[in-house]
Amino acid sequence: MIAVKRITTFLATLRWGDWSLISLYVSLISGVVVGIHYSPAEPYYSASALDILVPYGSFFRSLHFYSSQFFFLFGVAHFLAVFNKSQSYSSKAYIYLIICFPCILMLLFTGYVLRADATGYSAGMIAEHILEAIPLFGPALNNILFSISTHGMDRVYLHHVISFDLLFLFLAWDHLRRYRVMLTDHLLFISLLLLFSLLVAAPIDPDQLGLLYITGPWFFLGLQELLRYLSPFVAGVLVPASLVTALVFLRQNHRWYRALLIFLCCWLGCYLILTMLALTAHG
Amino acid sequence: MNSPSPTPTRSFRRKLLFLGGLLLLWPLLRFLIHKVPKKPQIIEVSGTFQNKIFLAKQDFIVFQEDEQLWAVSRNCTHLGCRLNYIEKEKYLECPCHQSRFSRQGEVIRGPAAKPLPRYLVERTDTPSTYLVTMS
Numbered sequence: 338m339i340a341v342k343r344i345t346t347f348l349a350t351l352r353w354g355d356w357s358l359i360s361l362y363v364s365l366i367s368g369v370v371v372g373i374h375y376s377p378a379e380p381y382y383s384a385s386a387l388d389i390l391v392p393y394g395s396f397f398r399s400l401h402f403y404s405s406q407f408f409f410l411f412g413v414a415h416f417l418a419v420f421n422k423s424q425s426y427s428s429k430a431y432i433y434l435i436i437c438f439p440c441i442l443m444l445l446f447t448g449y450v451l452r453a454d455a456t457g458y459s460a461g462m463i464a465e466h467i468l469e470a471i472p473l474f475g476p477a478l479n480n481i482l483f484s485i486s487t488h489g490m491d492r493v494y495l496h497h498v499i500s501f502d503l504l505f506l507f508l509a510w511d512h513l514r515r516y517r518v519m520l521t522d523h524l525l526f527i528s529l530l531l532l533f534s535l536l537v538a539a540p541i542d543p544d545q546l547g548l549l550y551i552t553g554p555w556f557f558l559g560l561q562e563l564l565r566y567l568s569p570f571v572a573g574v575l576v577p578a579s580l581v582t583a584l585v586f587l588r589q590n591h592r593w594y595r596a597l598l599i600f601l602c603c604w605l606g607c608y609l610i611l612t613m614l615a616l617t618a619h620g
Numbered sequence: 621m622n623s624p625s626p627t628p629t630r631s632f633r634r635k636l637l638f639l640g641g642l643l644l645l646w647p648l649l650r651f652l653i654h655k656v657p658k659k660p661q662i663i664e665v666s667g668t669f670q671n672k673i674f675l676a677k678q679d680f681i682v683f684q685e686d687e688q689l690w691a692v693s694r695n696c697t698h699l700g701c702r703l704n705y706i707e708k709e710k711y712l713e714c715p716c717h718q719s720r721f722s723r724q725g726e727v728i729r730g731p732a733a734k735p736l737p738r739y740l741v742e743r744t745d746t747p748s749t750y751l752v753t754m755s
Binding site for chain 1: 649652653655658695698699700701702704706713715716717718731
């Protein structure tokens, strides 16, 4: 018990927020570099050409991919580590920061879709069908956000490079203004990030007919499995929205704090089981 | 220092602007929802049928049987993933949720509920070249 407490205390002292922010800087810079050779008109060709034809293209694509993943993962760890401190935030500031998470996930997701390989294309089409399933506003929302079957990657690209970034900056502006991080203080972390990207290639599916089982992005797997059993609106909208709503109301002074905490643990536990099922049960 | 309270005229104009914006919401929503129907596309495809049975393209698969030709869409009617033809089992399968369809496009196994769109295929004067009408 003491050991667990020590580990938890140690984890809470790590600089997750700093690492998350540094990863964001690297992600933004490498995103601009990758964008030089990426074309939404030829998404798969340009993404695979980055890996095969462009000098150091594979490295920069990996750097953009992994720095973005680390930005999200360290961001989640940071939220858990400083959750108690966040209780002093005003409701508005807290809600803004919570909404940052779905916003970051949308940035990661559109990045996955943009490479337009079998996984990316399928994930994009699934997202399009989920949005279309929303009563009344669904078609309009899809027309604005994805609409891949009609407009290819144009809109996904627009939102990946501009809209979601602006939304994130708007939501996190106050928070980022308050906590400054200097690149020079994290040279070791940056070196490790560069080394990791040099050694581990970012995923992309080969161009071949007949891929029999496609697993989407890692954070999408549970949802992909749930879509097997429930309607797109319930599985793709209501279930994820319930998690965000629970997080929004998760304040220690809230009278349902304990119930919300239990709900969140159950939600995440179920999502983990669904993810494991998606990885193992149908391959 | 307190900012001066708006004059009745300004307040009225603000309300008018708000109401005007509200009225614009409906046409804006209709505009955004509207989907321009796709014009029928006639696509020329060429190639040899694998095992004299099927010719797979990006958006559809052409089948032939007893001199008859037809094509079915490769977009799964469940969530739009691209279907593959499993030659051994003689069905199309979705790689995302494993829905299955017959060569005629009928649903064999869910979660997909709707059949696949079928397209007309015509032979051309050039050997191994076909016209597929996607409507």
